[in-house]
Amino acid sequence: MSTPSGSGALPSGGAAPEGGTRTWSWGEAAIAVGLFALGVFTLVETTTITVPGSANVLGPRAFPYAVGVLLIGASLALAVSLARGQHGFAEEGEDVDAGARTDWVTVAKLVASFAALVLLIEPLGWPIAATLLFAGTAWALGARILRAAAVGAVLNVAVHVLFVQFLGLFLPAGPLEGVPFFG
Amino acid sequence: MGDIGLLMDGFAAVIQPLYLLYALIGVTVGTAVGVLPGIGPAMTVALLLPLTYSLEPAAALILFAGIYYGGMYGGSTTSILLNTPGEAASIVTALEGNAMARAGRGASALATAAIGSFVAGTIATIALTFLAPAVADLAVQLGPQDFVALTVLAFLTVAAMFGASPARGIAALAVGLLLAMIGTDSLTGQQRFTFGLPALADGIDVVVVAVGIFAVGEALYVASRMRKGPLPLVPVGGSWMSREDLRRSWKPWLRGAAVGFPIGTIPAGGADVATFLSYSMERKLSKHKEEFGHGAIEGVAGPESANNAAAAGVLVPLLTLGLPTSATAAIIIVAFQSYGIQPGPLLFEQESSLVWTLIASLYIGNLLLLVLNLPLVGIWVKLLQIPRPYLYAGILTFAALGSYAVGASTADMMLLFAVGVLGWGMRQFGFPVAPAVVGLILGPIAEEQLRRTLAISQGDPSALVTSPFAAAVYTLLLVFLAVGIYLKRRQVRTEQELLRSRSEPVIQEGTS
Numbered sequence: 001m002s003t004p005s006g007s008g009a010l011p012s013g014g015a016a017p018e019g020g021t022r023t024w025s026w027g028e029a030a031i032a033v034g035l036f037a038l039g040v041f042t043l044v045e046t047t048t049i050t051v052p053g054s055a056n057v058l059g060p061r062a063f064p065y066a067v068g069v070l071l072i073g074a075s076l077a078l079a080v081s082l083a084r085g086q087h088g089f090a091e092e093g094e095d096v097d098a099g100a101r102t103d104w105v106t107v108a109k110l111v112a113s114f115a116a117l118v119l120l121i122e123p124l125g126w127p128i129a130a131t132l133l134f135a136g137t138a139w140a141l142g143a144r145i146l147r148a149a150a151v152g153a154v155l156n157v158a159v160h161v162l163f164v165q166f167l168g169l170f171l172p173a174g175p176l177e178g179v180p181f182f183g
Numbered sequence: 184m185g186d187i188g189l190l191m192d193g194f195a196a197v198i199q200p201l202y203l204l205y206a207l208i209g210v211t212v213g214t215a216v217g218v219l220p221g222i223g224p225a226m227t228v229a230l231l232l233p234l235t236y237s238l239e240p241a242a243a244l245i246l247f248a249g250i251y252y253g254g255m256y257g258g259s260t261t262s263i264l265l266n267t268p269g270e271a272a273s274i275v276t277a278l279e280g281n282a283m284a285r286a287g288r289g290a291s292a293l294a295t296a297a298i299g300s301f302v303a304g305t306i307a308t309i310a311l312t313f314l315a316p317a318v319a320d321l322a323v324q325l326g327p328q329d330f331v332a333l334t335v336l337a338f339l340t341v342a343a344m345f346g347a348s349p350a351r352g353i354a355a356l357a358v359g360l361l362l363a364m365i366g367t368d369s370l371t372g373q374q375r376f377t378f379g380l381p382a383l384a385d386g387i388d389v390v391v392v393a394v395g396i397f398a399v400g401e402a403l404y405v406a407s408r409m410r411k412g413p414l415p416l417v418p419v420g421g422s423w424m425s426r427e428d429l430r431r432s433w434k435p436w437l438r439g440a441a442v443g444f445p446i447g448t449i450p451a452g453g454a455d456v457a458t459f460l461s462y463s464m465e466r467k468l469s470k471h472k473e474e475f476g477h478g479a480i481e482g483v484a485g486p487e488s489a490n491n492a493a494a495a496g497v498l499v500p501l502l503t504l505g506l507p508t509s510a511t512a513a514i515i516i517v518a519f520q521s522y523g524i525q526p527g528p529l530l531f532e533q534e535s536s537l538v539w540t541l542i543a544s545l546y547i548g549n550l551l552l553l554v555l556n557l558p559l560v561g562i563w564v565k566l567l568q569i570p571r572p573y574l575y576a577g578i579l580t581f582a583a584l585g586s587y588a589v590g591a592s593t594a595d596m597m598l599l600f601a602v603g604v605l606g607w608g609m610r611q612f613g614f615p616v617a618p619a620v621v622g623l624i625l626g627p628i629a630e631e632q633l634r635r636t637l638a639i640s641q642g643d644p645s646a647l648v649t650s651p652f653a654a655a656v657y658t659l660l661l662v663f664l665a666v667g668i669y670l671k672r673r674q675v676r677t678e679q680e681l682l683r684s685r686s687e688p689v690i691q692e693g694t695s
Contacts, residue, residue, distance in 0.1 A: 050373045060373045096409070110402075137575065137580075143572035148573070167236070
């Protein structure tokens with residue numbers, strides 16, 4: 001078996017459990033259970049796929065069945081390796097503090113910013129809605145909101161003009177509809 | 184050979200001012216985005232995919248080839264100048280290059296990386312020029328059962344090579360395969376996993392999934408546990424290559440090319456393995472063993488060359504067999520598919536001029552990159568100082584832009600975010616994302632070829648293994664897995680040794 005310290009995990013920077021609070025290993029157990037459930041779901045859902053009479057030897061169900069079995073097999077293998085104490089390591093990255101705990105407040109702000117974009121892109125148009133996304137996410141990550149909004153506005157107006165005028169893609173202009181260069 | 188003539192035609196096409204401009208834009212944007220910390224080559228290529236939507240195929244692929252090679256060059260600048268653990272892929276370069284930079288020799292580290300990338304990239308592109316048509320000639324004779332074997336090979340090697348354990352790789356692969364099945368079955372027209380939703384009937388857009396997994400997933404992951412405080416950036420010091428540097432670099436460049444290209448062509452983990460192999464080879468062969476871990480120039484020159492040579496090698500199975508052997512390659516296939524072009528054995532026949540234009544553009548792109556990277560490195564270094572909140576806000580903005588530009592639908596944006604959450608979870612719990620993307624893109628091809636095989640054999644499953652080619656592939660698969668897992672374990676061991684040796688006090692200063 002491969003050692004648990006794959007993908008270049010640092011011996012010191014890893015999420016070494018301390019004081020018996022192995023909270024993240026609960027998460028991993030949940031993943032294994034979830035994968036198993038996904039596999040079962042795949043198998044069940046596959047039985048509802050219509051097989052037309054004309055279908056030749058291997059119909060539309062065969063491959064989904066195989067994938068369902070693969071999911072269940074992987075979940076079992078994962079459960080075994082977890083039981084043996086082989087845990088996954090969170091991915092390393094240039095900007096990642098591997099020892100840090102998940103910052104849910106920041107994540108919630110990002111989700112809210114993104115949801116705002118989805119709701120607002122059509123009524124307000126790309127330049128305004130994307131500026132809100134940029135400002136919201138940059139603010140969530142620690143930038144000052146007014147500066148972030150200014151940077152976002154410049155960026156997204158430039159992106160809008162570049163994509164609509166020069167690359168010929170469609171982006172909604174919202175209230176800016178009809179303004180020269182905005183489409 | 185007639186191929187040379189075709190290549191010359193390709194050059195004639197690329198040399199047109201408009202195409203040259205696209206190549207220049209491609210390498211510039213690719214380098215710029217590749218330099219940005221936290222953005223690897225796969226994310227660079229995924230994020231910039233929308234740029235190519237409105238262009239004609241040749242222009243788009245030239246732009247894209249530039250982005251691909253540019254992202255590779257840009258990444259090495261980041262790993263040399265940023266003093267962070269970095270990703271597994273570039274960890275050896277990061278250690279040696281960064282040690283050089285801290286010892287005041289940053290400029291020579293950057294120079295040997297850039298020139299080595301050029302030399303190895305050009306050698307590997309020449310090898311690609313001769314090897315690819317030969318492989319394509321062979322590939323047209325392959326039957327569906329042979330392609331089943333090749334896709335199985337790609338699935339299993341990618342799943343086993345990326346990530347901490349094979350179980351995690353297989354799980355990621357299976358999730359990718361499941362996502363790929365959503366939509367209408369191409370052979371019978373039946374809906375699968377659509378839950379009656381019209382938005383899912385056409386399947387889910389692979390561009391949206393790729394951008395979601397790479398860009399949104401990474402941004403969410405970083406945001407959830409961001410490193411506080413400024414990143415320690417090492418200033419570029421010292422002079423460009425001295426005579427001594429050149430003397431110590433040229434052999435590693437050539438050896439890097441010799442190791443990188445073949446590793447890139449086989450599904451064995453792509454550039455990571457090539458980089459690592461080159462590094463351990465240079466360490467063995469060096470007369471300055473004591474410098475390794477503390478800034479040996481060979482340890483930058485070799486792996487960086489191997490990295491770029493592997494990037495060209497990856498294009499051989501990609502163009503001739505339609506087989507992606509890395510996450511980046513999988514996204515390049517998406518770029519082809521968005522033009523209705525399927526990379527594979529027929530590509531060299533049906534899209535001959537397009538392919539040769541693309542290959543010619545690789546030569547030009549490499550040359551442009553050398554010019555762009557050596558004198559202008561100071562500009563790229565500035566990009567490293569971009570404030571992190573703006574960087575990740577920008578990644579999310581461009582990801583949203585890309586997903587909306589695909590089909591002007593907010594449903595795609597919601598899908599983008601949902602897949603992003605999935606990518607975040609995978610990173611958080613140590614699941615590799617590459618097998619998921621490869622499964623997503625290769626899954627439909629594997630299924631179609633499998634069903635064709637069994638339709639032809641009238642249900643006899645032995646048809647899958649009786650063709651000599653398929654049998655050979657399955658045998659090779661066993662060899663690859665054994666060798667690959669061995670290499671991977673050595674890689675992990677070497678990395679840990681390196682990290683240990685670096686945390687010990689430096690006893691012996693480099694004395695060259």
